[in-house]
Amino acid sequence: MYGICNLSIVPLRAESTDQSEMVSQVLFGECFTILEKNKNWSKIKLSFDEYEGFIDNKQFEEISEELFHKISHQTHIYAGEVIDYITDVSGNLLTIPLGAHLPFYENQHFSINEKKFQFEGKVFSGAHSKNEIIQTAFIFLNTPYLWGGKTPFGIDCSGFTQMIYKLCGHKLFRDAHQQAKQGEVLSFIEESEPGDLAFFDNEEGEIIHVGIILKDYHIIHAYGKVRIDTLDHSGIFNNDLHTHTHKLRVIKKLI
Template identity: 25%
Template sequence: MTSDSGPAPRDARLTPARPDLADIALTDIVAAERYVAPELRRLAVPSAPLRRAPREGAAIDTEAVMGDAVRVYEERDGFAYAQLVHDGYVGYLPGPSLGPAEPAPTHRVRALRTFLYPAPDLKRPPLGHLSLGAAIHVLDREGEYLRLPGDRFVFAAHCEAVGWQAPDYAGTAERLVGTPYLWGGRTSLGLDCSGLVQLVLDLAGIACPRDADQQERALGSALPPETEDLRRGDFVFWRGHVGLMLDGGRLIHANGHHMAVAVEPLRVAVTRIRQNSHGPVTGLRRLGPVGA
């Protein structure tokens, strides 16, 4: 539906279009010099920043993690103009971070972090680490380790087959207490407020957009603003910020005040945030029927 003033503007964060290039699916919808069909790729490194511009030092909007499916529209000068499949976010990834789309992941990391080894041996110097939720393709098992392509190994007990879920998303958030705050972060090495919410919901099998304003529109059902009987799993939104209730009085959120994922009384957070940064609470939301 459109208004008398024309169609609503498209969200640039989710629209793979520039003046010189756009997704072929947007032909006759947005203006561009040329339209291309994307190539499906997959992130092949533990994590990579998705930047607003194709240069080092450009602002980071979010991160891709190993196994994430990516639509690539152009590769040039070491960067790929791309869209993350799971949430639609558009930006620039380091070109070398991308690999082929196949083989598809067979397992996901359930530990907060785990190491990649060059052999099934905990005494070998690790090659890197994988974060909670990273997706991997397992070739076979050697003792207590899973073998990945490229002769890399990960401890088997830190992984589960694709399809594993952690339905208590508030409990998953509690596991991440103390994780440093990182603007754009969505790994267990660093998280921002909406990255925390997206990660824990993803592990619960619940689709979730990336940014707080998108989450406020999309998640569950709105609660009346005067609601006082908040429950575990309810979401509290401010302008540009989001937190998750652990019970009727405690909020968990990644925030710049603590520079970490922290738990505090909701009333304390509301007072401080109103005075110092994001203003008053703008919305309360609950997954499932509000009256349940």
């Protein structure tokens, strides 16, 4: 079985209950495989990054295997404004966030199953340069930190890096420790370019944080909010707290 998110922002939970931890979010237009389905909840695996979790059965609609594969393999087009809206043929409005997927988008129209929608806003499509990655990251400045979040209304550190790269046409896994396994290792900060990723670990050596490197030894990352701090060989120096908050582990070049 397969499904697609037909609401703006839906929580993806660790267990099949509303009280469970939100491990990520499913945005409008994202499709997935349904691994298990019971009366109220389904365990799913997202097509984009193969991330797994539980979604409320009332918050998605099922699609055919054929449609799932068509959507998964087409060129993805994403909504490009912090928030916008779509309309159906009856004129009903539905708000969608930055990064919502618009299946089969063409000439301001797209569809899910047999239902047709209109969208007149800005879109992201295709692969973009590192400079575009930086410009896109700035859109999220001052977004509040939210564990499991993926939108400009709340985002975590790896959700931030994943969404920026996704909007620019590049695939990252969901969690920081997964992203740290991608790309090419750089030995020194001096070798890095704006748009590369820096990863940080805890005392046990586990990767727990990630951010996007900017020019002149700065980094943009989600810590309390999406903010810009100083990056040095030790890690992140918080410009408000006047202390290091994260210990640098590795720098990776992905594009």
